[in-house]
Amino acid sequence: MVADASLFQIFMDGVFIKNFLIIQFLGLCSFVGVTKDTKSAAGMSGAVIFVMTLAATVSFLIYNFVLVPLKLEFLDLISFIVVIAALVQLVEFVVRKNVPSLYRSLGIYLPLITTNCAVLGVVLLNVLNEYSFIQSVVFGASAGLGYALVMLMMSGIRERTTLVNVPSSMRGLPHAFLIATMLSMAFVNYFGVIPL
Amino acid sequence: MDPLSEFIRGITKDNPIFGLVLGLCPTLAVTTSIDNAIGMSAGTAFVLICSNLMVSGLRKQIPAAVRLPIFILIIATFVSIVKMVMEAYFPSMFAALGVFIPLIVVNCIIIGRAEAYANKNNMFYSLIDALGSSAGFLLVLVLIGGIRELLGTGGIAIFGTQLLSIPINPITFMILSPGAFLTIGILMAIVNHIRAKKLARGG
Numbered sequence: 152m153v154a155d156a157s158l159f160q161i162f163m164d165g166v167f168i169k170n171f172l173i174i175q176f177l178g179l180c181s182f183v184g185v186t187k188d189t190k191s192a193a194g195m196s197g198a199v200i201f202v203m204t205l206a207a208t209v210s211f212l213i214y215n216f217v218l219v220p221l222k223l224e225f226l227d228l229i230s231f232i233v234v235i236a237a238l239v240q241l242v243e244f245v246v247r248k249n250v251p252s253l254y255r256s257l258g259i260y261l262p263l264i265t266t267n268c269a270v271l272g273v274v275l276l277n278v279l280n281e282y283s284f285i286q287s288v289v290f291g292a293s294a295g296l297g298y299a300l301v302m303l304m305m306s307g308i309r310e311r312t313t314l315v316n317v318p319s320s321m322r323g324l325p326h327a328f329l330i331a332t333m334l335s336m337a338f339v340n341y342f343g344v345i346p347l
Numbered sequence: 348m349d350p351l352s353e354f355i356r357g358i359t360k361d362n363p364i365f366g367l368v369l370g371l372c373p374t375l376a377v378t379t380s381i382d383n384a385i386g387m388s389a390g391t392a393f394v395l396i397c398s399n400l401m402v403s404g405l406r407k408q409i410p411a412a413v414r415l416p417i418f419i420l421i422i423a424t425f426v427s428i429v430k431m432v433m434e435a436y437f438p439s440m441f442a443a444l445g446v447f448i449p450l451i452v453v454n455c456i457i458i459g460r461a462e463a464y465a466n467k468n469n470m471f472y473s474l475i476d477a478l479g480s481s482a483g484f485l486l487v488l489v490l491i492g493g494i495r496e497l498l499g500t501g502g503i504a505i506f507g508t509q510l511l512s513i514p515i516n517p518i519t520f521m522i523l524s525p526g527a528f529l530t531i532g533i534l535m536a537i538v539n540h541i542r543a544k545k546l547a548r549g550g
Contacts, residue, residue, distance in 0.1 A: 320540035328532030
């Protein structure tokens with residue numbers, strides 16, 4: 152991937168072609184943990200879109216205007232982790248104070264995001280691909296959207312299959328992984344459909 | 348509590364992948380070949396052993412209220428070391444594992460062991476626990492990587508030496524992402540089946 156990729160291409164990459172959950176395998180803990188019902192999947196997705204976009208924005212600024220001028224690039228990992236943790240805490244304070252109804256629905260999912268590898272993954276991929284500021288923000292937002300898309304599809308399918316009579320050793324996680332196999336097969340086809 | 352059973356526990360009952368279901372992202376993402384599986388497990392093992400030792404050594408000094416941020420900083424330091432060493436000495440491995448080396452930092456296995464074990468036990472047992480969990484992680488990664496490499500490319504090669512080849516048409520599906528989900532789904536079902544049988548026999 153080169154630095155002059157068009158914004159549309161980055162958007163399609165984030166949502167479909169390099170979908171974080173089922174192509175790149177980032178953030179799988181929440182993928183199997185929080186998709187038992189659509190409501191919590193939607194809450195988690197909302198929180199992730201929000202934090203991912205913010206983290207992409209803030210970490211770009213920190214990396215390019217603090218770490219690079221001071222030649223401290225080797226500290227990138229430590230500073231990104233701290234930035235994400237601080238950001239999640241900050242978002243929690245602001246949302247709780249100003250939008251209490253949103254806080255009640257996102258509540259428990261916000262702290263979980265700190266250790267969600269999808270958020271750190273976006274930040275690291277932005278640095279790796281040498282995206283510009285606008286590209287970083289677009290990639291962050293579209294990766295969040297792709298995450299939400301798959302979370303909602305997965306939770307919808309799992310809700311509808313709760314009463315299906317599967318063999319007892321397949322119940323739970325194995326069943327979820329086989330559903331993910333089929334979802335992933337559908338997404339692999341985007342490699343060919345959208346020419347790059 | 349004897350050291351050997353603590354070590355075995357990390358492979359069987361508390362196996363990071365099949366027992367505790369932690370650290371799924373690297374398990375699925377890097378297991379396209381055995382080489383990658385070994386590289387990833389080695390990096391994770393180094394970080395796990397060092398962080399367990401350090402957390403255990405400092406457990407009396409770390410205030411309980413801020414222990415998680417401190418654990419994360421300790422882990423991030425060791426991950427940075429792994430990242431730099433691998434980039435310098437194993438550039439092809441680093442390119443293949445890509446973003447998953449820095450992502451060891453948010454691997455739930457490491458912070459899980461720090462919080463659940465190293466924070467409460469002395470350095471010797473923490474070392475044994477880290478070795479056991481690393482061995483369990485390595486075995487599962489090599490197993491999944493082996494299955495996917497064998498079916499996806501029609502043979503197994505470890506660091507350039509061809510070990511095994513079977514006369515089949517390579518199923519590219521297995522080294523793409525759906526193959527990872529399929530393999531781990533079926534393996535987990537087998538583990539569940541064995542566990543249920545054991546339970547039925549015991550009770």
